[in-house]
Amino acid sequence: MTESTKKPAAKSFESSFSELEEVVRKLETGGLSLDEATKLFENGMKLATKCNEILSSSELKITRLQANFAEQMNLVPDSDNVAEDEFDDEDA
Numbered sequence: 001m002t003e004s005t006k007k008p009a010a011k012s013f014e015s016s017f018s019e020l021e022e023v024v025r026k027l028e029t030g031g032l033s034l035d036e037a038t039k040l041f042e043n044g045m046k047l048a049t050k051c052n053e054i055l056s057s058s059e060l061k062i063t064r065l066q067a068n069f070a071e072q073m074n075l076v077p078d079s080d081n082v083a084e085d086e087f088d089d090e091d092a
Contacts, residue, residue, distance in 0.1 A: 011050065012054075013054040013058075017047075017051050019043075020044055020047040020048055020051060023040050023041075023044040024044065027040055027041065
């Protein structure tokens, strides 16, 4: 597969957000025809959606990692509690 036939890489959040900022800047500057402004706005909405999807995906990954970490921490017995439990069993 040659470079020109490769599927373009997915845009990073930073790249998409930077493009979105540029679109907003152009729209705020004004001086565009209605057609140009509409096309820019449409592109901006696509970029905003892409950024939102990336953020949501990252948030989900972080939530899962936190849940997995919390689960792992609960599986490891607390050494103080184990020692206390051993003493309680000996007293009985």
